[in-house]
Amino acid sequence: MFPNAKNTIIKGGTFTMQGDFHSQPNLNDGRRSMEILQENIAPGAFHNSAERYDPPKCHPHTRRAVLKKIEDWARDANKVALFLWLYGPAGAGKSAIAQSIAELFEKAGLLAASFFFSRNSSGRNDEAPLIATLAYQLIISIPEIRSHVLEALDRDPAIFSRSIHAQIQALVVKPLNAVAKDETLAPILFSRPRLIILDGLDECRTTSSQTRILNALSTAMRRLRIPLCFLIASRPEQHIREAFNDQSDSLGSLSFSIALDDTYEPDSDVQVFLQSAFDEIKRKHPSRAHLPTSWPILEDIGRLVAKSSGQFIFASTVVKYVNSHRQWPPDRLKVIFGQSKSGQETPFAELDSLYRLILSSVADVERLRDLLMFLVLKPFQGRWVQTATLIEEFLFYRAGEMEMILSDLHSIIDVPRPGGWGRELRFFHASLPDFLLDRSRSLDFFLNRGDAYAKLTELAVKHINNSTASPLNNQCTYVFSLVY
Structure with missing residues (x-):
């Protein structure tokens, strides 16, 4: 109506529109x-x-x-x-x-x-x-x-x-x-x-x-x-x-x-979860009528809790593997404990994938291996606290290099906060050493125990022959007792 009208004032009257009227659509209807x-x-x-x-x-x-x-x-x-x-x-x-x-x-x-x-x-x-x-x-x-x-x-x-x-x-x-x-x-x-x-x-x-x-x-x-x-x-x-x-x-x-x-006492929660999960297996598994009422024994539950280290992923991985309707549950649990072979199946596939993903984020693989070697074999256990500073010095790294390696490993290693480097480095997961020492699971991150001890010995000899005075030099003879 009134196209192109300007400065128009209309007072009163009645208007009737005939024909088509095209109005601008409402762009703000949402x-x-x-x-x-x-x-x-x-x-x-x-x-x-x-x-x-x-x-x-x-x-x-x-x-x-x-x-x-x-x-x-x-x-x-x-x-x-x-x-x-x-x-x-x-x-x-x-x-x-x-x-x-x-x-x-x-x-x-x-x-x-x-x-x-x-x-x-x-x-x-x-x-x-x-x-x-x-x-x-x-x-x-x-x-x-x-x-x-x-x-x-x-x-x-x-x-x-x-x-x-x-x-x-x-x-x-x-x-x-x-x-x-x-x-x-x-x-x-x-x-x-x-x-x-x-x-x-x-x-x-x-x-x-x-x-x-x-x-x-x-x-x-x-x-x-x-x-x-x-x-x-x-x-x-x-x-x-x-x-x-x-x-x-x-x-x-x-x-x-x-x-x-x-x-928050995670071990207690893991035990509750495992006991409940095994009870459910005994109620619902196709072979439930033949499963021993005492299975699994409390000792086995305790071993699984210890391996879980308060982390539910290990416990849930175990339950998923044991709860196979095509297999006898007690036999599957024996595989978990390494008492029998798993055949072509990989009981810890989910856990292994997680470990490999985290380890692959570290750019310097060789130095990663050195760190893992220390945390798995613990060559100074009982003598010195295995701090980041001690490991760094033993490996002849520059000050601060261990912190760079650890920067991508906070999800599997208990890394101290700044100022707390006197605290021992440790794995969060008790199952991680098992993974690293099993070539079929860790693949590129496999830790060969013999090669690792040989390297520790080589480094110990280097420290003993080092003319620079250091308390570490006198302790390196202890490494030989691990090998010989």
Whole structure:
């Protein structure tokens, strides 16, 4: 009507339109914006996605203490720490804990969003879909921000080509702050879910992207009027540990951590899991009517617990192998203990793959072998504490070189924090030496015991003949007692 009209004033009258009238479509109805958002999410990263079904979760009656500590933190309305870093060695059960918390808080209506990384799943192994995936879940759990998020996408349809900082500012910070400033909506916002769970941060493709994610989240939380809180689970990789431990940085000052160590008595939880799993095998296995009621004996359960070292991956690997409906379970358990051969099957395939993946991340393979040699054979055990400094000196490395080698091994070796290099280096997993000493399992990382002792002897002789005075020189004769 009135095309190209300028400075027109009409008062009163009745107008009747005849013929076709073409109006400009409404570009702000949100449909296209929603399509853009959905095109950039990783649906497989949801805690309840079809891609992840059936995800690992805590076995009943296990992990009670750590689950309660996380729940108490998440429910605390007055908490200062907005980030909880849950960390532990490879196979410690971090994802199971994160999944259990996600299900618990979703049931209570308190889960805002989640993202479960996976290095082997396209779309879940990099930072690109993270903010879109979180924003998509947030407009569901906090519907008051929906229009603000969609308007941001309408204004900038290419937002996902921008930095993660720009994305989180446009799609999370500004929408939440806009609602927080609204006097009628702000009280509702306080009652909405605010827990976000990120699991497996170390499985995001690169260390730089992992660091960018942490920086973007910590910056965003300082700008929010009503803050969210994050449970972040990962292995204790050096760059992640440094980020959370740096109290001068915004992230470090806003976070606290839970280490999956002996504090939470994991051996007891592993024993509960194993006993329950074997009971289920005896109830459901095709040969259940013929299985001995006393199988497995408590001594065997204890041996498995000891080998697990508090890490659930060993125990779950054993259970999966033993619970074969085509094989006699007691025979399968004998294979685990090395009392019979496994044939063509590899009972520890999952565990071996994990170990090889971690070891392959170290660039200097020869120096890696030297370190593993020391930790497996323990040539100074009972004499000196095998610290990183001692190993470094014995191997004639320059000061600081051992720290570089260890930087990629925090998920399998208990590496001291800065200033704690007087503490002994040790494996997190008691099953790792078995892996390294078995060529069929460790492949390129096989540790030949004879070659290793020969090298230790060669180094000991070099120290004894070394004209430079060192306490280590006088102790090297002990190495000979290991060989001769």
